[in-house]
Amino acid sequence: MAFLDNSGDIILDAVLTDTGRMRLARGDGSFKISKFALGDDEINYGLYDKNNVSGSAYYDLDIMLTPILEAFTNNTSFLKSKLITIPRTNLLYLPVMMMNELSGPGRAKQADVGAWVVSVDSNTTTALVNGGLANTNGIIQGDNPTNPSWGIVVDQGLNTNEIPATFTLEGDLTENQYIVEMDNSLGIMVTMGGTAAPVSFIDDDSIASYFITQGAGTAAFIKSNLGSSTTDSPIAGPRGTRIEFSVKPSVELQTSDYLFTKLGSTDITTALATAVQSTAGGAYTGLRFIDAYVRVSGGQTGYRIDVPVRYIKVYNA
Numbered sequence: 001m002a003f004l005d006n007s008g009d010i011i012l013d014a015v016l017t018d019t020g021r022m023r024l025a026r027g028d029g030s031f032k033i034s035k036f037a038l039g040d041d042e043i044n045y046g047l048y049d050k051n052n053v054s055g056s057a058y059y060d061l062d063i064m065l066t067p068i069l070e071a072f073t074n075n076t077s078f079l080k081s082k083l084i085t086i087p088r089t090n091l092l093y094l095p096v097m098m099m100n101e102l103s104g105p106g107r108a109k110q111a112d113v114g115a116w117v118v119s120v121d122s123n124t125t126t127a128l129v130n131g132g133l134a135n136t137n138g139i140i141q142g143d144n145p146t147n148p149s150w151g152i153v154v155d156q157g158l159n160t161n162e163i164p165a166t167f168t169l170e171g172d173l174t175e176n177q178y179i180v181e182m183d184n185s186l187g188i189m190v191t192m193g194g195t196a197a198p199v200s201f202i203d204d205d206s207i208a209s210y211f212i213t214q215g216a217g218t219a220a221f222i223k224s225n226l227g228s229s230t231t232d233s234p235i236a237g238p239r240g241t242r243i244e245f246s247v248k249p250s251v252e253l254q255t256s257d258y259l260f261t262k263l264g265s266t267d268i269t270t271a272l273a274t275a276v277q278s279t280a281g282g283a284y285t286g287l288r289f290i291d292a293y294v295r296v297s298g299g300q301t302g303y304r305i306d307v308p309v310r311y312i313k314v315y316n317a
Contacts, residue, residue, distance in 0.1 A: 083302070266285075
C-alpha cells in the first residue's frame with residue numbers, strides 16, 4: 001500500500017497490493033498487517049543544496065517539492081528503494097551489498113552484454129562452446145548447472161578503508177538471512193551444485209521469493225568467515241556474509257520459444273551471437289534473449305541489489 005501527503009491537510013490515499021486485496025477478499029478474518037515497508041523511490045537526494053544563498057531553510061526545498069507517486073497496486077513496480085532500519089545511532093558506516101566478480105570461475109558478468117547469461121538448453125551451450133567463444137565468464141550452463149559450478153556471488157559488509165577488513169562485523173550489521181526474488185516463469189534459484197532452493201512464496205505477478213537463512217536447510221547458499229583478502233572480496237572493510245547461487249531456466253524456456261518471442265528480442269551482433277553463428281554448417285542465425293533482474297535483499301538491514309540476468313537460446317530464421 002502507499003499514501004500521498006499533500007501540503008496542508010493530509011490526504012490519505014491508501015491502496016492494497018493485488019496480493020493484499022486477494023487476502024482481504026477471503027473474508028475469513030485472516031487478513032492482518034503485521035509488517036510494512038517504507039520507500040523513497042521518488043526522492044533524488046542529489047538535489048540537497050547546502051550552498052543555497054537563501055539559507056539553510058532552502059537546502060532541501062527542491063526535495064520537499066518533489067511530486068510523490070500516486071498509490072498503485074502492482075507490488076513489483078513500487079518500493080524499488082526501500083528504507084533500511086538500523087536501531088543504532090552511533091554508526092559511521094552502513095553495511096552494503098556488492099557483487100563479487102573478483103575470483104572463482106564465472107563470477108564476473110559476461111562482458112559483451114553486461115549481465116550474467118543463462119544458456120537455457122544444451123543446443124545453446126554446445127553452440128557457444130563449439131563456436132569458440134573467447135570469454136566464457138558469466139555464462140551459466142542452465143541446462144546443466146553443475147557443469148561447471150558458475151553462478152552469482154554477493155558479499156556484504158562495510159565498504160570502507162577506515163576500518164580494517166580484519167575487524168569482526170557486529171552482529172546487528174551482519175546478514176544471516178537473504179531474500180532472493182526472481183521471475184518464476186523464467187528461472188528458479190539453485191545452489192552452485194544445481195540443487196533447487198525451496199520457494200517461499202509466488203505472488204500474482206509470478207515473482208518467486210526465496211527466504212535463505214544461514215544455518216537452516218538453505219545454509220548451502222550462505223558463507224561466513226570471508227577473510228580479509230582484497231583479492232577475494234570487493235568489500236574493503238569488515239565482511240559479514242556471502243550469498244552465492246546459480247539460476248536454472250524454467251521448463252518453458254528450455255522447451256519452447258513462446259516467452260522469447262513474446263517478451264524477448266533477437267541478437268545477431270554480440271560476441272555470443274557470433275559464436276553460435278560460427279558453428280559447423282551455419283546452423284543458427286543468432287540468439288533469442290530475455291533480459292531480467294534477480295533481486296537480492298538482506299533480511300537484517302533491508303539493503304538490496306539487483307543482478308542483471310540474460311536468458312539466451314539459439315534460433316534459426
